[in-house]
Amino acid sequence: MIKHRLFWPTASLLALLLGNFIANPGFFAIELRDGHLYGSLIDILRNGAPLILIALGMTLVIATGGIDLSVGSVAAISAAIACLQISKLGDQNSISGMLGAMGIALALSLVLGAWNGLLVAVFGIQPIVATLILMVSGRGLAQLITEGQIITINSDPYKAIGAGFVVALPLAILIALTVFVLISLVVRKSALGLLLESVGGNPEASRLAGVQSRRLIWLTYLLCGLFAGLAGLMLSSNVSSADGNALGLWMELDAILAVVIGGTMLTGGRFSFGGTLIGALLIQTLTTTVYRLGIPPETTLLFKAVVVMAVCLAQSPAFRRKVLGRRKPKPPAQASQTQTKVEIPA
Template identity: 55%
Template sequence: MKKLVRHRLFWPIAALIALIVVNTIARPQFIGITIRDGELYGPLIDILRNSAPLMLVALGMTIVIATRGIDLSVGAIMAVSGAVALTIIDSSSDPGGMGTVAIALVTALLVALVLGAWNGLLVSVVGIQPIIATLVLMLAGRGVALLITDGFITTVTSAPYKFIATGYVLALPFALFIAAAAIAVVALVERRTALGVLTEAVGINPEASRLAGVRAKGIVFGAYVASGVLAGLAGILYSSNIMAADANASGLYIELYAILAVVLGGTSLMGGKFTIAGTVVGVFTIQTLESTILFLGVPSAQAPVFFAAVVIVVVLVQSPQLHRFMRRLTRRRRDDSNRTDAAPPAPSQIQTEVVSR
């Protein structure tokens, strides 16, 4: 039991289960799943589908944080990729054609890859601090998206493109399969090859890993490229869901939610050790919490306060320092109790026994 409690995923999973239990008690239909036209619907299915964009961004953020970096530009990359894809579809004579959609997707992902490579170049080659390097693109990226859309919200009508976010395959949302594929690829590359070990080595001590022969710059560069591509895919999902390229709203604050999901999952912001499974649990926790806020009818102006309060509680429950403090407190109380039980008789009791004899 102690080994189970000390596992890094125990408290993140416990927090997620607690949220699900609270929602189920408050509204039993929360865990209800219905079938309509061979497709699954319900609050849990909605959570799985709506978490796909955040899942993609959080996976990229996990890799970047593992290298002791940070990527604040993922929201802007989402805006740019969505703007590129919808602009290509809107300017085409056949917006509903599979060829047009395929060209739009490939172009959007290539642009996202270039933007991720730009971040990686600034961090790994030029040597700019990650928070500053990505902050540049965070501020400029939405301006680029506005330039692409001429400052307007571009809307299109394209059934193949809409299918990406709202379509169903095997009774489940297609977006869920995209997120699952991304999780599988990242987990396979980072946990079944030497790249994961090298990534952790770079995050723990970049200089020592460089002296040991690890190509630290290449690994850091690749981490930002992966983050850019995943953010670009998330931008495609977001724009496909609303069928519009909104440069101001696309990916707004998602970098903060992604960082929060990574931390809730147990990955340290100091770099080094990371957990893909923990990030997945963290994303589901955040999405479930958002569903809870909507159900409770918390006003939009007060929602961030409620969200922050719950997150603080979850973080405190997962805190290793708090766990150590509680163990020391419990051990101290146990020792005090043992001392009391084994305490020698008082002098007055000894004198009384001698007189009685």
């Protein structure tokens, strides 16, 4: 059980939840008010939904041996476009107008994801460089759309995406779980998952086997951009505003950490959507813990870094061997061949 890739992320998440319970016995309390569920656990799920979406897209990209540093900027652009379009509506509560604004924002997110995929898959630019370009320029584009201001809207249908409830549960987590189930079924119940792992694990062998690696890589960046755009809509709807400078800032780092904690290697190859989900919830629980314990803002990032490093070290078999004093088992020695002497009578 300890050797399973999901053991240490799950154990770390449970330990973090237990620590919160010890510090605050009411941490696990959930109450029903006006037909909606409220509590710390519900807040973790609702606030963690955007990170889950971005981390799922990041998992696909990392599985092919790539990386996407622009997801935070794409989320900011998507939020800026949607809020700008809604602010121009005569009736901001118009559902058709809201859906139109969301459609434009998600379409632009697809275009940005396709652009990243084009640079990486077609032009052969290193993923960290290709996506760093959009990470920097995209943040400027988001501020250009908002004209350096915070766009505030008053749209109840749009606010429901990030702060609404359906059947007593937050709509945001229902959307994130729906995407999780759909992408898991599509990837794992078809040959797509195997092809992604082959491209990330051994690109040359997959090319010789006839795998269309360029199309697959382009598709992963496309989906990553779409998920980042949807996360941007959630983040902006939760506060009914879009800030091109702050929305989604450094979220790409949390997404990468969630993927790595979930057991997916940055070198590509085997990946786990379930591990990514646990990793995203761990990061969000850690953020909630920081706020609840009243840790000073200047030490928040350091505290998160220490916890994440501890989790990664616990996952490392080499580190556990050195700490516990265990040595790598030696391969069994090959049996020596016995020579049979044949006596020839004189």
